[in-house]
Amino acid sequence: MDAGDLLPIGEVARRAGIAASALRYYEEEGLVASVRPAGGQRRYPRSVLRRLAFVRAAQSVGLTLEEIRDALATLPEGRSPTKADWARLSRGWRSRLDEQIVALEALRDGLTTCIGCGCLSLRDCTLMNRGDRAAARGPGARYLPAALRRAPRQRVG
Amino acid sequence: MDAGDLLPIGEVARRAGIAASALRYYEEEGLVASVRPAGGQRRYPRSVLRRLAFVRAAQSVGLTLEEIRDALATLPEGRSPTKADWARLSRGWRSRLDEQIVALEALRDGLTTCIGCGCLSLRDCTLMNRGDRAAARGPGARYLPAALRRAPRQRVG
DNA sequence: GTAGAAGCTCAAGTGAACTTGAAGTCAAGG
DNA sequence: CCTTGACTTCAAGTTCACTTGAGCTTCTAC
Numbered sequence: 001m002d003a004g005d006l007l008p009i010g011e012v013a014r015r016a017g018i019a020a021s022a023l024r025y026y027e028e029e030g031l032v033a034s035v036r037p038a039g040g041q042r043r044y045p046r047s048v049l050r051r052l053a054f055v056r057a058a059q060s061v062g063l064t065l066e067e068i069r070d071a072l073a074t075l076p077e078g079r080s081p082t083k084a085d086w087a088r089l090s091r092g093w094r095s096r097l098d099e100q101i102v103a104l105e106a107l108r109d110g111l112t113t114c115i116g117c118g119c120l121s122l123r124d125c126t127l128m129n130r131g132d133r134a135a136a137r138g139p140g141a142r143y144l145p146a147a148l149r150r151a152p153r154q155r156v157g
Numbered sequence: 158m159d160a161g162d163l164l165p166i167g168e169v170a171r172r173a174g175i176a177a178s179a180l181r182y183y184e185e186e187g188l189v190a191s192v193r194p195a196g197g198q199r200r201y202p203r204s205v206l207r208r209l210a211f212v213r214a215a216q217s218v219g220l221t222l223e224e225i226r227d228a229l230a231t232l233p234e235g236r237s238p239t240k241a242d243w244a245r246l247s248r249g250w251r252s253r254l255d256e257q258i259v260a261l262e263a264l265r266d267g268l269t270t271c272i273g274c275g276c277l278s279l280r281d282c283t284l285m286n287r288g289d290r291a292a293a294r295g296p297g298a299r300y301l302p303a304a305l306r307r308a309p310r311q312r313v314g
Numbered sequence: 315g316t317a318g319a320a321g322c323t324c325a326a327g328t329g330a331a332c333t334t335g336a337a338g339t340c341a342a343g344g
Numbered sequence: 345c346c347t348t349g350a351c352t353t354c355a356a357g358t359t360c361a362c363t364t365g366a367g368c369t370t371c372t373a374c
Contacts, residue, residue, distance in 0.1 A: 097265040
């Protein structure tokens with residue numbers, strides 16, 4: 001293991017638990033980079049695993065790939081990121097996570113007083129007003145990231 | 158206001174904060190029903206507002222429309238739902254919400270010890286293992302429902 | 315040197331939850 | 345009667361984060 005510090009895509013996929021197709025997609029989206037020695041196949045430095053771990057975690061927190069890319073873009077160019085760099089990036093999530101937890105707790109407590117009681121009034125209900133405010137967004141899916149969904153029912157195929 | 162207990166789609170849309178197109182879509186998906194007097198335009202009983210409030214809230218909790226439809230299908234056919242009925246439906250969410258809150262807290266605490274510290278190790282990290290396990294799902298988007306996302310950035314159009 | 319695994323690109327498909335557009339119909343006011 | 349606005353259907357488009365498939369190339373092991 002010498003120049004063997006460079007991993008092929010299959011190995012990265014296996015180690016990171018991310019499909020090779022997803023890795024190519026991430027590269028296309030500017031989230032990760034690879035080198036292409038003669039032959040044209042992708043080789044990844046081991047550091048990509050840490051980067052992918054960051055992507056994964058950020059997704060769990062609800063960030064989009066675009067947001068994640070922007071966050072990664074603030075990492076220093078020349079040197080490899082330090083603990084302090086990663087800590088800085090993840091610091092933002094903490095508040096985001098706190099916000100989400102607060103929102104869910106409000107939802108839960110709203111349930112007991114508002115839906116749990118059976119009122120379900122549209123005007124009075126903080127739960128509903130929350131929803132109304134978040135209503136005006138474009139088309140497209142809006143649901144929970146994998147980490148938050150219940151049984152991640154395996155696909156049959 | 159006599160037979161005026163029946164609301165046109167525009168009014169329902171306005172009151173519920175849900176686009177008319179979404180209401181038609183919900184009807185197509187079996188989530189709500191409407192009557193069609195002569196002329197063929199939809200008229201909704203006022204009770205649809207409560208039903209829509211349920212849909213909204215359930216979405217915030219992360220249920221899919223399919224799950225919501227199934228939940229609504231367990232409501233009694235003849236009479237209008239009582240407090241007890243709604244309470245029963247929303248009882249399931251409580252545990253779901255509790256689960257989600259626990260998951261987010263684990264994520265947050267994992268951040269301080271795992272990513273916050275800069276390790277970001279793929280093998281050791283509970284955060285990552287969580288992600289790995291939830292990985293094997295089909296294509297399609299996975300992100301937070303509107304209620305949990307940060308600034309619901311208005312569309313420009 | 316060759317079989318077979320692994321990799322490549324590119325276009326197109328997937329899923330959820332809608333929205334948008336076209337082309338026409340209905341209802342209320344003047 | 346006529347206009348205006350709200351409503352109708354239906355097909356197609358949108359978003360995000362990918363996956364799948366076809367058709368070809370490269371790498372590894374025997």
